[in-house]
Amino acid sequence: MTTLDTGTTAPGKKRALSFEWLGVAPFIVFAIMFLILPTLYLVGAAFVDEQGGFTLANFAGLGTPQIVAAYWISIRISGASAILGALIGLAIALALIRGKLPSGLRAAVMTFSGVASNFAGVPLAFAFISTLGRLGLATVILKFVFGIDIYKAGFNLLSFWGLTITYLYFQIPLMILIIAPAIDGLKKEWSEAASTLGATPWQFWRYVGLPILWPSFLGTLSLLFANAFGAIATAYALTGSSLNIVPILLYAQIRGDALQNPGLGAALAVGMILITGFANVIYLVISSRAERWLK
Amino acid sequence: MAEFLRVDNLVKSFGTTTVVKGVNFTFNKGEFVSLLGPSGCGKTTILRMIAGFENPTSGSITVDGQDITHLKPNQRQLGMVFQAYALFPNLNVGDNIAFGLKIAGMPAEQRRARVEEMLKLIGLPGFEKRYPYEMSGGQQQRVALARAIAPRPRMLLLDEPLSALDAKIRVSLREEIRAIQLDLGITTIFVTHDQEEALSISDRVVVMNAGNIDQLGAPHEIYNKPATRFVATFVGHLNTIEATVASAANHQVNIDGQTVTLPSLPSGAKDNAPISLTLRPEVLSVGERAGSDIALTGTVSDVTFLGSVIRVRVALGKNIISLDTFNDQRTAPPARGDAITVSLASKDLLIL
Amino acid sequence: MKQSRFWAWLVFGIGAAYFLIPLIATFEFSLRMRRGYYSFDSYASVFSDPKFQQTFTYSAVIGLLSIIVGILVVVPAVYFVRLRMAWLRPYVEFLTLLPLIIPAIILVYGYIRLYNSSSIIPFTGSAVGTDILLTFAYVTLALPYMYRAVDTGMRTIDVQTLTEAAQIAGASTPQIIGRIILPNILVAVLSGAFLTFAIVIGEFTIASLLNRPAFGPYLQNIGANRAYEPAALAIISFIITWGAMSMINLLSRFAPRTSARTD
Numbered sequence: 001m002t003t004l005d006t007g008t009t010a011p012g013k014k015r016a017l018s019f020e021w022l023g024v025a026p027f028i029v030f031a032i033m034f035l036i037l038p039t040l041y042l043v044g045a046a047f048v049d050e051q052g053g054f055t056l057a058n059f060a061g062l063g064t065p066q067i068v069a070a071y072w073i074s075i076r077i078s079g080a081s082a083i084l085g086a087l088i089g090l091a092i093a094l095a096l097i098r099g100k101l102p103s104g105l106r107a108a109v110m111t112f113s114g115v116a117s118n119f120a121g122v123p124l125a126f127a128f129i130s131t132l133g134r135l136g137l138a139t140v141i142l143k144f145v146f147g148i149d150i151y152k153a154g155f156n157l158l159s160f161w162g163l164t165i166t167y168l169y170f171q172i173p174l175m176i177l178i179i180a181p182a183i184d185g186l187k188k189e190w191s192e193a194a195s196t197l198g199a200t201p202w203q204f205w206r207y208v209g210l211p212i213l214w215p216s217f218l219g220t221l222s223l224l225f226a227n228a229f230g231a232i233a234t235a236y237a238l239t240g241s242s243l244n245i246v247p248i249l250l251y252a253q254i255r256g257d258a259l260q261n262p263g264l265g266a267a268l269a270v271g272m273i274l275i276t277g278f279a280n281v282i283y284l285v286i287s288s289r290a291e292r293w294l295k
Numbered sequence: 296m297a298e299f300l301r302v303d304n305l306v307k308s309f310g311t312t313t314v315v316k317g318v319n320f321t322f323n324k325g326e327f328v329s330l331l332g333p334s335g336c337g338k339t340t341i342l343r344m345i346a347g348f349e350n351p352t353s354g355s356i357t358v359d360g361q362d363i364t365h366l367k368p369n370q371r372q373l374g375m376v377f378q379a380y381a382l383f384p385n386l387n388v389g390d391n392i393a394f395g396l397k398i399a400g401m402p403a404e405q406r407r408a409r410v411e412e413m414l415k416l417i418g419l420p421g422f423e424k425r426y427p428y429e430m431s432g433g434q435q436q437r438v439a440l441a442r443a444i445a446p447r448p449r450m451l452l453l454d455e456p457l458s459a460l461d462a463k464i465r466v467s468l469r470e471e472i473r474a475i476q477l478d479l480g481i482t483t484i485f486v487t488h489d490q491e492e493a494l495s496i497s498d499r500v501v502v503m504n505a506g507n508i509d510q511l512g513a514p515h516e517i518y519n520k521p522a523t524r525f526v527a528t529f530v531g532h533l534n535t536i537e538a539t540v541a542s543a544a545n546h547q548v549n550i551d552g553q554t555v556t557l558p559s560l561p562s563g564a565k566d567n568a569p570i571s572l573t574l575r576p577e578v579l580s581v582g583e584r585a586g587s588d589i590a591l592t593g594t595v596s597d598v599t600f601l602g603s604v605i606r607v608r609v610a611l612g613k614n615i616i617s618l619d620t621f622n623d624q625r626t627a628p629p630a631r632g633d634a635i636t637v638s639l640a641s642k643d644l645l646i647l
Numbered sequence: 648m649k650q651s652r653f654w655a656w657l658v659f660g661i662g663a664a665y666f667l668i669p670l671i672a673t674f675e676f677s678l679r680m681r682r683g684y685y686s687f688d689s690y691a692s693v694f695s696d697p698k699f700q701q702t703f704t705y706s707a708v709i710g711l712l713s714i715i716v717g718i719l720v721v722v723p724a725v726y727f728v729r730l731r732m733a734w735l736r737p738y739v740e741f742l743t744l745l746p747l748i749i750p751a752i753i754l755v756y757g758y759i760r761l762y763n764s765s766s767i768i769p770f771t772g773s774a775v776g777t778d779i780l781l782t783f784a785y786v787t788l789a790l791p792y793m794y795r796a797v798d799t800g801m802r803t804i805d806v807q808t809l810t811e812a813a814q815i816a817g818a819s820t821p822q823i824i825g826r827i828i829l830p831n832i833l834v835a836v837l838s839g840a841f842l843t844f845a846i847v848i849g850e851f852t853i854a855s856l857l858n859r860p861a862f863g864p865y866l867q868n869i870g871a872n873r874a875y876e877p878a879a880l881a882i883i884s885f886i887i888t889w890g891a892m893s894m895i896n897l898l899s900r901f902a903p904r905t906s907a908r909t910d
Binding site: 019020022023024026027028030031033034035038039041042045088092093094095096098099100101105109111112114115116118119121122123125126127128129130131136138163168169172173187223226227229230231232233236237240247250251254255262265266269270273276277280289 | 651654655656658659662666669670671672673675676677698700719720721723724726727728729731732733735739742745746747748749750751752753754755756757758759760761783784786787820842845846850851852856863866867870873877878880881884885888889891892893895896
């Protein structure tokens with residue numbers, strides 16, 4: 001009896017179910033093959049020594065001065081460009097949306113931000129060499145028109161600040177694109193209610209506006225950090241391999257086993273994942289507490 | 296009764312369109328006044344000018360003897376409740392209510408006492424730690440009310456505070472608002488497009504139409520003696536009968552072949568000229584009745600059962616009028632197609 | 648009120664200067680190839696370089712393939728997750744965010760180690776295999792954007808109701824996807840496609856580490872060896888990116904307006 005029952009009712013349901021899975025399966029297979037497995041493989045490889053045995057030596061190897069220095073400068077550049085990019089992007093987005101600028105301007109800035117946030121990599125390096133390189137237009141004009149020789153003053157495009165300024169070119173627009181919807185979500189009535197209760201515009205932002213934007217701000221900040229931390233094309237085109245940041249070190253390792261130890265290379269990569277992952281975990285914790293009231 | 300709010304020749308233009316066209320009124324201390332009108336009539340703009348969110352194109356606003364026309368909103372000491380609650384989502388109920396007190400620099404201990412008092416007033420004691428997203432619309436709006444009145448504002452501005460709520464809560468909350476307002480004696484302006492709401496809780500009602508005030512008066516005056524045809528049609532249901540003057544000298548008019556004598560006609564009325572008569576559905580009765588001096592005969596064209604009231608539509612000819620009659624459980628309501636006689640007192644006819 | 652507008656303009660002005668000056672400087676630099684006066688010589692030099700044409704064509708083809716694979720992978724997944732497998736949604740969203748957290752260089756490092764010529768799936772064992780791997784890598788890079796675009800598109804048209812309406816009318820699942828869902832999310836899919844193209848066309852890291860003759864490594868090579876051509880290439884790249892973004896903007900005007908429910 002029971003077999004008869006399933007025979008008559010189940011097939012239709014079963015077919016529909018497998019059809020759904022058939023639709024989702026390519027995505028899942030794809031994600032496993034090209035996101036999960038490669039990452040897990042590297043994590044595994046980081047614990048394997050050159051003879052194939054388990055070891056923690058690779059992680060200990062991360063403690064060599066050269067690698068520590070690479071991580072440190074990478075974190076500084078990513079941190080600085082993320083924080084500056086987030087603050088400046090927020091300021092521009094606020095000015096644009098809340099500052100009563102002409103509405104046409106907003107559309108133009110949004111389009112430009114879409115372009116600039118994707119204008120990373122090698123061409124961006126070319127643009128900044130043309131601008132702030134030793135013969136760049138801005139450098140030359142500052143020198144001969146205003147008498148300021150920024151290179152004599154210690155500036156170098158191939159340095160911490162040079163790279164940070166260059167990264168801001170895609171960090172700021174990314175911030176604008178992501179934070180703009182959050183600013184749009186600030187209801188006009190909130191600032192009106194605050195003002196009838198006696199608050200100045202600054203008090204509104206202090207107690208209501210910025211606290212509401214805070215989770216989005218932090219989330220974007222961690223995204224910008226990861227964005228800069230993994231970026232290599234711009235830095236590589238700008239500095240060759242003269243600037244010792246982690247992605248460039250890893251690039252050299254992949255190309256020619258510069259560290260002469262595949263396990264150490266894997267550990268280097270795992271270290272990068274841990275750092276960008278950590279930034280995102282902080283964000284997830286904060287946003288899960290704060291996002292409820294944005295519904 | 297002391298004059299508390301004075302609005303003089305208030306005008307507001309956005310570009311080339313003028314939405315408030317020279318409005319004057321004075322409200323007394325402790326009064327509850329509704330600004331009533333369809334959307335786009337300028338009522339919300341007036342409220343927003345009083346609150347300070349819009350700058351008047353010309354005219355002045357005076358509160359308690361102080362000219363506030365050019366003050367910033369945060370210097371006006373007014374409380375406001377918005378249509379969509381507008382509670383600060385990042386603050387809990389207690390902090391929302393205490394917001395104005397904190398801005399004013401009240402010490403924390405007094406703030407807490409005041410918040411507690413406010414929560415008791417709105418019937419939500421113990422809700423301090425809740426967040427707005429954890430509460431229903433009605434509860435949120437009550438907190439918004441508490442937030443507005445906590446700093447003891449000079450006046451309370453309510454911008455359609457009930458229109459986002461369910462029908463049942465709308466009625467109970469409006470009664471609650473009125474009770475609190477009477478309790479505190481706070482001068483209140485209530486903007487609404489719902490005539491029933493305005494009539495039921497106001498001391499006086501301002502009916503607005505296209506940027507002008509059509510009528511300002513107590514609810515019963517607005518309803519019983521509408522000053523303009525707009526007021527008459529906007530407030531309550533109104534029947535309009537197109538008739539012709541049968542004899543100007545004898546005050547007689549012809550309604551679809553039936554001649555009726557009226558107490559008076561407008562001075563300019565001429566024989567055979569068209570004339571519009573209007574009447575409320577409830578002044579008509581089915582059959583002859585004592586005190587009614589006009590009887591008309593017609594055919595029942597439709598019957599709508601509304602519960603305690605039955606609305607009957609009667610075709611007199613070309614004119615179709617509605618009449619409301621109480622539901623009588625012992626007799627069947629009129630049926631479609633029945634011949635029917637309706638009567639009314641001629642003094643209840645309005646000529647607009 | 649006046650004051651806030653002043654600050655707004657000031658902030659905007661500084662921002663505009665920061666973003667426009669590099670473009671102006673690069674353009675000016677690109678015109679300086681001939682001594683003494685401005686010319687478009689550097690552009691002529693770039694366009695006449697057969698390597699430019701080859702690498703650009705190669706990257707464009709890989710870009711198109713990535714778009715096609717991306718659509719095939721993402722659209723059915725988003726559709727069924729939205730329709731009947733809502734419980735999968737958080738996991739799928741997490742997966743699509745991974746490429747933003749895991750840098751491209753790490754992914755490609757993993758690919759090289761995992762899919763080398765002696766592995767079960769030796770992608771890197773042959774040129775064609777590596778091309779396929781590069782395509783999949785680019786699909787991965789663009790996954791967050793493609794997913795976002797398609798998901799937004801499906802949300803605005805309310806696939807649930809559309810599907811139910813089509814089922815009542817007797818349509819089969821393939822018919823529903825092909826005739827009803829796809830045409831309605833076409834604009835969203837195309838937006839994702841152009842974004843994918845913008846990301847992929849000048850990509851350096853993965854193409855370089857997989858040793859493919861793509862546009863990104865070509866750009867890097869020119870940058871290391873020439874003076875004025877890099878500036879010209881930067882301007883050309885900017886115009887290509889701008890073109891892709893403008894297409895998205897243009898398309899969004901044809902997007903179906905939301906049918907009431909937006910969750």
